[in-house]
Amino acid sequence: MIMQGKKGLIVGVANNRSIAYGIAKECVNEGADVILTYQNDKLKPRVEKVAKELEVKNIYPLDVSKPQELKALKESIEKDYGKIDFLVHSIAFAPREALDGEFINTSKDAFNIAMEISVYSLIDLVRTIEPVLNDGASVVTLTYLGSSRYIPHYNVMGVAKAALEASVRYLAVDLGKRGIRINALSAGPIKTLAASGIGDFNEILKYNEKNSPLRKNVTISDVGKSGMYLLSELSSGVTGEIHYIDSGYNIMGMPLYEK
Numbered sequence: 001m002i003m004q005g006k007k008g009l010i011v012g013v014a015n016n017r018s019i020a021y022g023i024a025k026e027c028v029n030e031g032a033d034v035i036l037t038y039q040n041d042k043l044k045p046r047v048e049k050v051a052k053e054l055e056v057k058n059i060y061p062l063d064v065s066k067p068q069e070l071k072a073l074k075e076s077i078e079k080d081y082g083k084i085d086f087l088v089h090s091i092a093f094a095p096r097e098a099l100d101g102e103f104i105n106t107s108k109d110a111f112n113i114a115m116e117i118s119v120y121s122l123i124d125l126v127r128t129i130e131p132v133l134n135d136g137a138s139v140v141t142l143t144y145l146g147s148s149r150y151i152p153h154y155n156v157m158g159v160a161k162a163a164l165e166a167s168v169r170y171l172a173v174d175l176g177k178r179g180i181r182i183n184a185l186s187a188g189p190i191k192t193l194a195a196s197g198i199g200d201f202n203e204i205l206k207y208n209e210k211n212s213p214l215r216k217n218v219t220i221s222d223v224g225k226s227g228m229y230l231l232s233e234l235s236s237g238v239t240g241e242i243h244y245i246d247s248g249y250n251i252m253g254m255p256l257y258e259k
């Protein structure tokens, strides 16, 4: 029970296929008390279902583009839980048309939306929640290899993930004053709601499965276990890092071929 006695906020559960759900489940299995949010009324019933399964006491609304909801979330946590020990940011968004076709055609609007929802939200969330984080708390965000390599159709989201990873390094220094750690998990491709917006995603999954050292795609449970490691004392001393869980796709110099 590595997470026994720990309380944490996990932002980014849309349903039971979400990476955030994988992390929440592993944390709960190890004894954590988890707080969830839902983006809007459409997703609320699905998050309620997850909350019931994981015996989560409270879920709160949070659309990161609405500052009043973020402020209300911090106040609710303070009132209902006091201080918490961990925070997970597992959200990203870019308009669908920016995730297909050529990167050169990215519009200014799509660029700004991707950066606001996928990058600025981390800074805003961490700054707002920081007063209710215990000293020594741990923060985790989710990134992808498209930050540093060309991945077909990932386009503006690759640029956003590069900015997200840089933000992790800068936040690590600010939060380090209170012994608070922050790291990014770089997950391999997984079929989720967000991933369904990326062009040819099934082809990416097939390629990854064939060309990774473990010859398989990762699952939300694989990501969940690494998330739990980064949120727990097991990783004390680890901060500002990008932790890869992608069957090593990033280490392959050229595609595998097997007879």
Ligand code: NAD
Residues within 6 Å of the ligand: 011, 012, 013, 014, 015, 017, 018, 019, 020, 038, 039, 043, 062, 063, 064, 065, 089, 090, 091, 092, 093, 117, 142, 143, 144, 145, 186, 187, 188, 189, 190, 191, 192, 193, 194, 195
């Ligand atoms: P998902 O669709 O299950 O989760 C995305 C979440 O973002 C949803 O819960 C959605 O409600 C939330 N979100 C979007 N806009 C929001 C807003 N304005 N306010 C609040 N919440 C908002 O998909 P996922 O794949 O689990 O994505 C979670 C994270 O993992 C993302 O950062 C994604 O880029 C990253 N990631 C995904 C993969 C993959 O292949 N699925 C790989 C690496 C990293």
